[in-house]
Amino acid sequence: xxxxxxxxxxxxxxxxxxxxxxxxxxxxxxxxxxxxxxxxxxxxxxxxxxxxxxxxxxxxxxxxxxxxxxxxxxxxxxxxxxxxxxxxxxxxxxxxxxxxxxxxxxxxxxxxxxxxxxxxxxxxxxxxxxxxxxxxxxxxxxxxxxxxxxxxxxxxxxxxxxxxxxxxxxxxxxxxxxxxxxxxxxxxxxxxxxxxxxxxxxxxxxxxxxxxxxxxxxxxxxxxxxxxxxxxxxxxxxxxxxxxxxxxxxxxxxxxxxxxxxxxxxxxxxxxxxxxxxxxxx
Numbered sequence: 001x002x003x004x005x006x007x008x009x010x011x012x013x014x015x016x017x018x019x020x021x022x023x024x025x026x027x028x029x030x031x032x033x034x035x036x037x038x039x040x041x042x043x044x045x046x047x048x049x050x051x052x053x054x055x056x057x058x059x060x061x062x063x064x065x066x067x068x069x070x071x072x073x074x075x076x077x078x079x080x081x082x083x084x085x086x087x088x089x090x091x092x093x094x095x096x097x098x099x100x101x102x103x104x105x106x107x108x109x110x111x112x113x114x115x116x117x118x119x120x121x122x123x124x125x126x127x128x129x130x131x132x133x134x135x136x137x138x139x140x141x142x143x144x145x146x147x148x149x150x151x152x153x154x155x156x157x158x159x160x161x162x163x164x165x166x167x168x169x170x171x172x173x174x175x176x177x178x179x180x181x182x183x184x185x186x187x188x189x190x191x192x193x194x195x196x197x198x199x200x201x202x203x204x205x206x207x208x209x210x211x212x213x214x215x216x217x218x219x220x221x222x223x224x225x226x227x228x229x230x231x232x233x234x235x236x237x238x239x240x241x242x243x244x245x246x247x248x249x250x251x252x253x254x255x256x257x258x259x260x261x262x263x264x265x266x267x268x269x270x271x272x273x274x275x276x277x278x279x280x281x282x
Contacts, residue, residue, distance in 0.1 A: 009089030
């Protein structure tokens with residue numbers, strides 16, 4: 001029987017690269033996308049690699065309960081069990097917390113937290129049947145909070161906590177829960193979020209005092225992206241986790257993320273704040 005994986009957020013970035021990679025290894029991949037055109041281009045690219053038969057794109061907004069239910073039914077009809085779920089879909093709504101519209105904050109949590117739980121709940125019967133693996137993609141931003149991306153940090157911190165609880169609750173059923181904490185990579189999420197930040201603050205009379213902070217953080221993100229790791233390394237890590245009968249509970253990528261998290265854990269809050277403010281000139 002073919003091994004089967006569901007990957008959310010396959011329109012671009014980590015999800016798309018991983019869907020193509022797992023299909024090339026002979027896994028049956030159900031890949032959620034935002035638009036029909038995204039699914040068509042994904043399937044076409046898989047065809048160029050000789051693995052189109054292993055990729056099934058599914059248009060699914062993970063914040064839409066009806067679409068998630070329909071996705072679950074489609075997968076259950078195709079396979080009696082599910083070996084892996086990669087909760088990868090995500091977005092960012094950057095803005096100073098004083099100014100971020102509450103609707104944007106709700107949307108941030110809806111996409112990055114509630115949507116993943118909706119997908120997980122829907123697919124858990126199939127995952128239990130296979131004693132499968134759930135991989136939740138959080139971020140270094142789920143362990144270290146930074147100015148301007150507080151809403152994003154909150155969503156990723158939440159997924160860290162939910163992953164810890166799921167790991168304990170699902171252990172008796174043989175379902176493993178693993179977290180991947182990536183650093184910055186050359187994906188479209190930060191370009192998209194930068195445009196969104198400008199849209200959110202457009203017309204705000206109070207935005208000017210925060211503009212130096214916004215410019216500084218944007219500059220840091222651009223530099224991080226230049227040094228970022230290629231998405232294929234993420235796909236390789238997913239393969240490594242799924243091939244391991246006893247994977248670790250957390251993986252950082254690249255290795256420098258591990259050192260950043262360790263430094264944050266060892267540094268007193270006030271000293272850390274001074275270091276961060278000096279780094280971003282704020």
